[in-house]
Amino acid sequence: xxxLLRIAAREYGAYVRxxxxxxxxxxxxxxxxxxxxxxxxxxSHSPPPLVAVIDQTDRGFDSAAxxxxxxxxxxxEIAQVRPDPGKPLPDQLKTWLTVxxxxxxxxxxxxxxxxxxxxxxxxxxxxxxxxxxxxxERDVEGAVADAMRDQRLATLGIDLPALKAAQALKPTLTxxxxxxAAGGKVAFRDRLPGIVGFGTAMLLWMMIxxxxxxxxxxxxxxxxxxxxxxxxxxxxxxxxxFGKILGVAGVxxxxxAVWAGVGGTLLFTLRPDLAADVAAxxxxxxxxxxxxxxxxxxxxMYAAIFTAIGSFCETTREAxxxxxxxxALLMIPMIFLTQAIRRPDxxxxxxxxxxxxxxxxxxxxxxxxxxxxxxxxxxxxxxxATVALVVWIAGRAFRAGALSTGKIDLKGLILxxxxxx
Amino acid sequence: xxxxxxxxxxxxRYGDFTAVDDLSFSARRGRILGFxxxxxxxxxxxxxxxxxxxAPTVGTINVLGAADARAVxxxxxxxxxxxxxxxxxxxxxxxxxxxxxxxxxTGEGRRRxxxxxxxxxxxxxxxxxxxxxxxxxxxxxxxxxxxxxxxxLVILDEPFSGLDPVNQQALxxxxxxxxxxGATVVFSTHVMQHAERLCDHVVLLARGAxxxxxxxxxxxxxxxxxxxxxxxxxxxTVAALPGVESVASEAIEDxxxxxxxxxxxxxxxxxxxxxxxxxxHDIHRFEMREPSLHDAFIAxxxxxxxx
Numbered sequence: 001x002x003x004l005l006r007i008a009a010r011e012y013g014a015y016v017r018x019x020x021x022x023x024x025x026x027x028x029x030x031x032x033x034x035x036x037x038x039x040x041x042x043x044s045h046s047p048p049p050l051v052a053v054i055d056q057t058d059r060g061f062d063s064a065a066x067x068x069x070x071x072x073x074x075x076x077e078i079a080q081v082r083p084d085p086g087k088p089l090p091d092q093l094k095t096w097l098t099v100x101x102x103x104x105x106x107x108x109x110x111x112x113x114x115x116x117x118x119x120x121x122x123x124x125x126x127x128x129x130x131x132x133x134x135x136x137e138r139d140v141e142g143a144v145a146d147a148m149r150d151q152r153l154a155t156l157g158i159d160l161p162a163l164k165a166a167q168a169l170k171p172t173l174t175x176x177x178x179x180x181a182a183g184g185k186v187a188f189r190d191r192l193p194g195i196v197g198f199g200t201a202m203l204l205w206m207m208i209x210x211x212x213x214x215x216x217x218x219x220x221x222x223x224x225x226x227x228x229x230x231x232x233x234x235x236x237x238x239x240x241x242f243g244k245i246l247g248v249a250g251v252x253x254x255x256x257a258v259w260a261g262v263g264g265t266l267l268f269t270l271r272p273d274l275a276a277d278v279a280a281x282x283x284x285x286x287x288x289x290x291x292x293x294x295x296x297x298x299x300x301m302y303a304a305i306f307t308a309i310g311s312f313c314e315t316t317r318e319a320x321x322x323x324x325x326x327x328a329l330l331m332i333p334m335i336f337l338t339q340a341i342r343r344p345d346x347x348x349x350x351x352x353x354x355x356x357x358x359x360x361x362x363x364x365x366x367x368x369x370x371x372x373x374x375x376x377x378x379x380x381x382x383x384x385a386t387v388a389l390v391v392w393i394a395g396r397a398f399r400a401g402a403l404s405t406g407k408i409d410l411k412g413l414i415l416x417x418x419x420x421x
Numbered sequence: 422x423x424x425x426x427x428x429x430x431x432x433x434r435y436g437d438f439t440a441v442d443d444l445s446f447s448a449r450r451g452r453i454l455g456f457x458x459x460x461x462x463x464x465x466x467x468x469x470x471x472x473x474x475x476a477p478t479v480g481t482i483n484v485l486g487a488a489d490a491r492a493v494x495x496x497x498x499x500x501x502x503x504x505x506x507x508x509x510x511x512x513x514x515x516x517x518x519x520x521x522x523x524x525x526x527t528g529e530g531r532r533r534x535x536x537x538x539x540x541x542x543x544x545x546x547x548x549x550x551x552x553x554x555x556x557x558x559x560x561x562x563x564x565x566x567x568x569x570x571x572x573x574l575v576i577l578d579e580p581f582s583g584l585d586p587v588n589q590q591a592l593x594x595x596x597x598x599x600x601x602x603g604a605t606v607v608f609s610t611h612v613m614q615h616a617e618r619l620c621d622h623v624v625l626l627a628r629g630a631x632x633x634x635x636x637x638x639x640x641x642x643x644x645x646x647x648x649x650x651x652x653x654x655x656x657x658t659v660a661a662l663p664g665v666e667s668v669a670s671e672a673i674e675d676x677x678x679x680x681x682x683x684x685x686x687x688x689x690x691x692x693x694x695x696x697x698x699x700x701x702h703d704i705h706r707f708e709m710r711e712p713s714l715h716d717a718f719i720a721x722x723x724x725x726x727x728x
Contacts, residue, residue, distance in 0.1 A: 003521075006521045007522075010518055014507070222507075224505075225505035225506065226503040226505030227506060229503065230566075232472075232474050233497070234519060235522050399474075403469065403474060403475065
């Protein structure tokens with residue numbers, strides 16, 4: 001086995017053999033499941049809110065409010081309460097909300113809406129125990145507003161059913177595009193490439209950032225443990241750098257493979273039609289090829305930079321100073337990624353695609369809209385040349401950094417790289 | 422070619438600072454060479470150039486017949502001054518991995534690692550993570566990883582630093598074994614006693630320049646011999662003895678004084694002793710003290726710090 005592969009295998013094993021790696025991988029679905037499932041579980045296992053509506057206007061607003069509340073996805077229970085005219089209403093409401101209204105209701109009310117006023121000046125005093133959840137309050141307000149409008153329209157002699165039917169009218173919109181697959185008529189499948197392009201660009205960004213981050217920490221650990229000098233005496237700089245980069249790429253691809261496997265299986269099981277469309281876009285539009293090409297280019301570029309920076313640092317705090325400009329650079333394409341879905345051919349986006357540090361992300365996002373071939377080739381060649389230059393400079397920096405001692409700032413880093421040692 | 426390592430006119434400059442200045446020496450195959458000098462003398466810079474980690478500004482280096490050590494790195498073993506290993510690896514895995522980088526098949530590396538760990542009394546620790554080992558144990562693991570591939574040239578940078586006396590003795594035995602097996606051992610140190618016990622050949626470095634290159638006996642020849650006298654004497658009397666260059670005196674426990682008379686180069690100590698006895702002085706004790714490597718080092722470097 002070559003030295004490069006030995007270093008790669010050690011790097012890969014150092015992460016993948018740990019229990020923490022697999023635990024963190026399992027944590028993702030567990031946390032995602034909890035994020036989606038916990039609110040629904042809490043909702044279904046909590047007693048529904050107990051709400052009362054007191055209408056002092058005698059205009060039927062209580063019926064409208066109760067009908068709206070009952071139509072809610074998680075409808076509250078409605079309590080029937082009858083205030084004692086001989087006592088102040090606020091005192092009675094406070095008792096109902098803290099102790100309960102008595103009678104059939106054994107528990108305190110969650111909320112009480114008191115509707116009062118006359119003419120167009122209708123007010124709702126909404127008493128509630130839950131200060132943060134305003135959904136009940138909005139339901140009652142909306143229902144009373146609708147009822148007020150209906151009553152006003154009725155007094156104006158307008159036929160309400162006819163008006164509602166008129167309001168429901170809308171044209172049938174059919175989108176057409178020369179880029180659409182079936183006879184120019186745009187279907188969801190035609191829009192899917194843009195969404196998938198955006199998704200793959202985001203995935204690429206996350207993979208590059210994660211992989212480069214793992215590499216940075218790995219090199220910092222080797223530097224602080226004084227292992228780098230031993231490695232340098234045992235293997236060449238390219239063997240060490242590319243070995244480490246390859247090993248961490250393996251770690252990142254393992255995560256991707258596990259997630260693609262789990263996600264793909266779920267998608268094929270739950271939505272086979274959508275899964276087939278996504279697969280068609282990824283394979284049919286060549287997005288997979290773009291993704292792999294830009295993944296290799298982008299990962300090499302940023303991994304080499306992060307590795308070189310790590311070789312000068314013994315702690316992550318030291319690395320933060322040097323990483324600032326690189327992280328700022330990495331954030332810029334993120335700002336423009338959403339734009340790539342809506343306006344993949346905008347001049348600004350085209351121009352930014354030619355800047356090699358942004359090329360992997362922006363061209364992946366644009367790939368689905370099939371940009372001109374000369375742009376694909378031109379940006380690709382420029383990116384490849386930049387990757388070669390960055391890797392060469394990073395190699396010099398890595399050697400200088402591995403043998404350096406003490407803290408270093410950005411100016412010192414540049415001087416060392418120019419000196420080569 | 423009889424030299425495993427040969428440096429010719431090697432200079433290393435970092436900007437305006439000259440770390441190593443016109444250094445030339447060679448290490449014969451199968452011998453132990455001590456590369457001596459105080460801290461900051463340029464030993465580590467020289468070793469890094471020998472290993473091909475940094476290029477010399479001027480001069481040539483020949484390692485095992487190659488102009489660049491990187492071409493023969495599989496035949497070299499190296500223990501750096503600042504030692505470290507992967508903390509979460511086990512000794513057996515770490516040794517097999519580093520041996521593998523030197524061309525040793527993994528299975529053979531693991532077999533040798535197990536045997537060498539056992540020989541060093543670390544058999545029980547072979548499968549414990551290195552972070553759980555003591556500093557001395559971890560240093561032994563690193564030494565084993567530097568020699569597991571049976572290198573022809575072993576370069577050890579300050580190998581004794583951080584070791585307790587028992588482990589220092591064990592390391593001396595390892596170095597002797599390496600030489601007995603036919604390997605050339607080059608080790609740097611600023612502790613002269615180790616070099617005195619181990620080396621066939623020493624190179625002394627001070628402020629980046631070579632100040633001596635030869636055998637330990639030849640090095641000692643650069644330091645003056647001394648005549649030690651204890652008794653009813655005074656410094657003036659001792660200074661007047663034939664061949665005496667200077668006198669140092671110190672009080673001793675029984676209330677008397679000990680005089681250490683440094684002799685001129687080539688002067689016979691017997692003449693001074695004979696003259697002292699002939700003078701009728703009451704001498705309780707006398708001793709002809711041969712110079713140590715430490716004395717030679719002081720004499721050759723003009724008194725730079727050494728232990």
